[in-house]
Amino acid sequence: MSYDWSALERDLRRLLPARGVVSKRQELLSYDCDGLTLERQCPPLAVLPETTEQVAAVLRCCHAHGIPFVARGSGTGLSGGALVDEEALLVVTSRMRKVLELDLANHRVTVQPGVINSWVTRAVAGDGFYYAPDPSSQVVCSIGGNVAENSGGVHCLKYGVTSNHVLGLEVVLPDGSVTELGNGLAESQELDLRGAFIGSEGTLGIATAITLRLLRAPECVNVLLADFETMESAGEAVRAVTAAGLLPAGMEIMDNVTINAVNDFFGYDEYPRDAAAVLLIELDGQEAEVQASAQRAELLCRGAGARGLRRAEDPTECAVLWKGRKSAFSAVGKITPTYYVQDGVVPRSSLPVVLAAIERLSQEHGLPVANVFHAGDGNLHPLILYSAAEPNAEQRVKDLGAAILKECLAVGGSISGEHGVGADKRCYLDWMFAPEDLQTMGLLRRAFDPDNRANPGKVLPTPRTCGESAKRSVTLQATVELF
Numbered sequence: 001m002s003y004d005w006s007a008l009e010r011d012l013r014r015l016l017p018a019r020g021v022v023s024k025r026q027e028l029l030s031y032d033c034d035g036l037t038l039e040r041q042c043p044p045l046a047v048l049p050e051t052t053e054q055v056a057a058v059l060r061c062c063h064a065h066g067i068p069f070v071a072r073g074s075g076t077g078l079s080g081g082a083l084v085d086e087e088a089l090l091v092v093t094s095r096m097r098k099v100l101e102l103d104l105a106n107h108r109v110t111v112q113p114g115v116i117n118s119w120v121t122r123a124v125a126g127d128g129f130y131y132a133p134d135p136s137s138q139v140v141c142s143i144g145g146n147v148a149e150n151s152g153g154v155h156c157l158k159y160g161v162t163s164n165h166v167l168g169l170e171v172v173l174p175d176g177s178v179t180e181l182g183n184g185l186a187e188s189q190e191l192d193l194r195g196a197f198i199g200s201e202g203t204l205g206i207a208t209a210i211t212l213r214l215l216r217a218p219e220c221v222n223v224l225l226a227d228f229e230t231m232e233s234a235g236e237a238v239r240a241v242t243a244a245g246l247l248p249a250g251m252e253i254m255d256n257v258t259i260n261a262v263n264d265f266f267g268y269d270e271y272p273r274d275a276a277a278v279l280l281i282e283l284d285g286q287e288a289e290v291q292a293s294a295q296r297a298e299l300l301c302r303g304a305g306a307r308g309l310r311r312a313e314d315p316t317e318c319a320v321l322w323k324g325r326k327s328a329f330s331a332v333g334k335i336t337p338t339y340y341v342q343d344g345v346v347p348r349s350s351l352p353v354v355l356a357a358i359e360r361l362s363q364e365h366g367l368p369v370a371n372v373f374h375a376g377d378g379n380l381h382p383l384i385l386y387s388a389a390e391p392n393a394e395q396r397v398k399d400l401g402a403a404i405l406k407e408c409l410a411v412g413g414s415i416s417g418e419h420g421v422g423a424d425k426r427c428y429l430d431w432m433f434a435p436e437d438l439q440t441m442g443l444l445r446r447a448f449d450p451d452n453r454a455n456p457g458k459v460l461p462t463p464r465t466c467g468e469s470a471k472r473s474v475t476l477q478a479t480v481e482l483f
């Protein structure tokens with residue numbers, strides 16, 4: 001479908017200051033992809049609103065012109081959610097960066113969607129609080145993007161993902177009306193539409209204000225580093241720690257490729273270079289409890305075959321141990337022309353078998369894989385290393401990525417742990433869900449967005465985006481065809 005972009009631009013320029021409308025192709029090119037660089041498409045037009053009123057006015061204008069829109073936060077998403085791959089207006093929230101209300105008495109803060117994740121903790125740390133969900137991209141990704149993706153992170157093992165920390169949302173619906181979802185309290189008697197919105201990947205509207213739960217910073221934090229001669233023994237340590245009833249704040253594993261990439265990246269040797277895997281375990285809480293848990297975890301790691309053990313007790317040393325893990329994606333970027341991040345979840349007990357399958361598939365497909373992952377949650381991130389200059393490289397990468405997800409599903413896992421479905425995985429959704437499930441999701445989406453204008457074509461499979469594979473669900477339920 002082709003839209004009247006000049007008429008839309010003329011009307012948008014009446015609603016927003018000059019700097020709020022971007023129409024020059026050179027400037028629009030900076031929005032041609034998100035963190036999924038395999039797919040690129042330059043949007044026809046972008047706006048950068050600064051207030052809820054401006055977002056509402058923009059969406060009312062889109063509604064009047066019948067033009068779809070795509071929300072974008074910082075563009076770090078790894079599933080192509082903020083990609084404008086069908087004609088649509090891009091609505092960028094990066095100028096919505098205000099902390100709107102700080103309510104420390106009730107342990108909450110309300111922010112605009114473009115506020116960067118780590119700024120929330122920075123704003124409240126002086127008062128002894130923090131915001132728990134901490135994606136590794138936390139210094140750049142936005143709270144709006146975190147809400148849309150229901151993002152996870154290192155601390156989500158103990159504290160839960162984004163949906164456990166959002167108390168209320170102000171949302172602009174696709175017709176430009178403004179609504180509140182959730183009441184800002186821990187419990188609400190209404191149907192949980194707040195929960196439905198979180199993780200909906202920009203398909204139900206645009207979040208313009210988000211009330212977050214704040215936690216008291218723990219009295220004491222220790223980080224353990226255990227290194228192993230095999231990946232299986234690192235996996236066994238994770239199993240043993242959880243089986244013993246310990247609940248670390250985080251448990252993360254890096255394989256040998258990642259260990260060396262990180263050491264080279266920082267020019268240090270914090271992680272033993274010859275280890276097959278290192279396991280990082282963070283324990284937090286009251287000092288006596290942390291000390292006892294750390295000793296227990298050390299014994300369990302030794303029992304699982306840990307070769308070396310190191311414990312960091314002061315904040316600077318803890319930060320040194322985490323630094324490599326938090327920068328692992330960037331470090332791997334230095335050892336390969338490019339890479340694709342896969343994201344799947346498996347039951348923790350299946351980690352060894354799926355990691356072995358990934359190694360086998362990597363050899364079969366002739367593409368190296370680096371593994372760095374949220375081991376405590378069973379959330380895998382195989383990084384498939386490749387050069388786009390190689391023949392048929394992108395298709396081979398996609399094939400290997402898909403084969404890995406099939407292994408995750410075979411053990412009762414899922415095709416995404418935290419990076420969402422977006423454009424990248426929409427054609428795999430019917431591997432997991434029956435047509436009736438997809439139909440229900442389509443109906444919910446339609447209740448928010450009857451004209452299918454919010455991030456169209458994303459998440460749910462359609463014949464337009466996925467060809468024949470989406471036919472079955474559409475035959476059963478005509479409304480899904482819209483999406």
Ligand SMILES: Cc1cc2nc3c(=O)[nH]c(=O)nc-3n(C[C@H](O)[C@H](O)[C@H](O)COP(=O)(O)OP(=O)(O)OC[C@H]3O[C@@H](n4cnc5c(N)ncnc54)[C@H](O)[C@@H]3O)c2cc1C
Binds near residue numbers: 071074143203206
């Ligand atoms: C190096 C690196 C490490 C990462 N580590 C993690 C990790 O540990 N855990 C994790 O979960 N993810 C991780 N990610 C993925 C990514 O950072 C998260 O998905 C993040 O939440 C995306 O935020 P963003 O602001 O960049 O969103 P964008 O990429 O701009 O958008 C993501 C989706 O959100 C929608 N959206 C954006 N803003 C709004 C809004 N206000 N209202 C409605 N919809 C909106 C968009 O339409 C899109 O569908 C990582 C990415 C990178 C590059």
